[in-house]
Amino acid sequence: MMRRINIFSKVIAALVLVLPMGAFAAGSGYPLDKMDVNVADKPSLQRGAKLYMNYCYGCHATSFQRYERVADDLGIPHDLMMENLMPAGGKIGDLMKTGMEPKESKAWFGATPPDLTLVARVRGTDWLYTYLRTFYLDPKRPWGVNNKVFPDVGMPHVLLELQGAQVDTCGGEVAQRDTLTGEKLCGLEPDPSIKGAMTPEEYDQAMYDLVNFLAYSAEPMQLERQRIGWYVLLFLIIFLIPAYLLKREYWKDVH
Numbered sequence: 010m011m012r013r014i015n016i017f018s019k020v021i022a023a024l025v026l027v028l029p030m031g032a033f034a035a036g037s038g039y040p041l042d043k044m045d046v047n048v049a050d051k052p053s054l055q056r057g058a059k060l061y062m063n064y065c066y067g068c069h070a071t072s073f074q075r076y077e078r079v080a081d082d083l084g085i086p087h088d089l090m091m092e093n094l095m096p097a098g099g100k101i102g103d104l105m106k107t108g109m110e111p112k113e114s115k116a117w118f119g120a121t122p123p124d125l126t127l128v129a130r131v132r133g134t135d136w137l138y139t140y141l142r143t144f145y146l147d148p149k150r151p152w153g154v155n156n157k158v159f160p161d162v163g164m165p166h167v168l169l170e171l172q173g174a175q176v177d178t179c180g181g182e183v184a185q186r187d188t189l190t191g192e193k194l195c196g197l198e199p200d201p202s203i204k205g206a207m208t209p210e211e212y213d214q215a216m217y218d219l220v221n222f223l224a225y226s227a228e229p230m231q232l233e234r235q236r237i238g239w240y241v242l243l244f245l246i247i248f249l250i251p252a253y254l255l256k257r258e259y260w261k262d263v264h
């Protein structure tokens with residue numbers, strides 16, 4: 010009994026140590042906003058794919074993925090995919106590589122836009138969701154913007170026309186809250202001089218869709234795995250019946 014309590018308390022201690030780490034961005038210390046990925050939500054994935062192809066794909070490749078696979082998994086007809094979401098002249102069976110030369114982009118942005126096929130697994134979806142919503146005006150940076158979870162990022166705020174501009178009222182410090190009331194004392198606020206086409210709620214939803222798509226892209230098998238998982242469980246439940254009957258039969262002789 011003692012021993013069991015001992016192990017139990019160790020497990021709890023390990024969890025207490027590890028859990029809070031997930032809530033903060035590696036490096037910047039900015040608290041991450043949570044999002045629940047749902048790769049079964051096809052309309053969300055379709056909207057995410059559209060945003061991705063229109064706003065990200067010009068710079069970032071997803072070169073371990075093919076257009077055809079995305080179209081089939083997300084239920085997008087091939088002709089719609091080719092007309093609206095693919096670069097002109099591309100073939101549906103092609104890998105999703107863009108034409109940006111790493112050398113050129115390095116000169117323009119100071120860093121090559123990395124391939125995003127697996128970024129949801131590398132950075133985590135909470136990190137991405139927070140990253141895409143925490144660009145703010147910073148005249149000291151080459152593109153006039155900085156980012157809360159990726160300080161001094163080389164990427165411009167390509168979604169400025171959707172989100173509008175934000176200013177940091179903390180003067181570069183991590184957002185602060187009143188310790189008693191939890192009320193936000195300073196942080197990112199909309200800048201009225203550059204308005205976006207979306208409301209904050211619409212923009213959050215759009216970023217949810219976009220990150221959902223990147224989560225799918227990092228592991229297209231997820232959908233299949235869930236389906237297979239149900240069959241496996243069903244098999245185990247049905248198998249339980251003959252296994253139990255057999256056990257009863259064998260043990261009859263032993264007793």
Ligand code: HEC
Pocket residue numbers: 060061064065066067068069118120121122123125128131132137140141161162163164165167168219
């Ligand atoms: C104009 C080119 C450009 C566009 C368009 C663009 N990015 Fe980027 N992105 C970059 C560059 C350059 C970097 C590298 C930044 C650095 O290392 O400082 C980057 C970095 C990133 C990173 C960080 C990757 C990592 O793990 O280090 C993510 C995530 C990202 N971009 C997502 C997006 C998404 C999502 C979109 C579409 C909404 C997008 N980007 C559109 C240029 C671009």
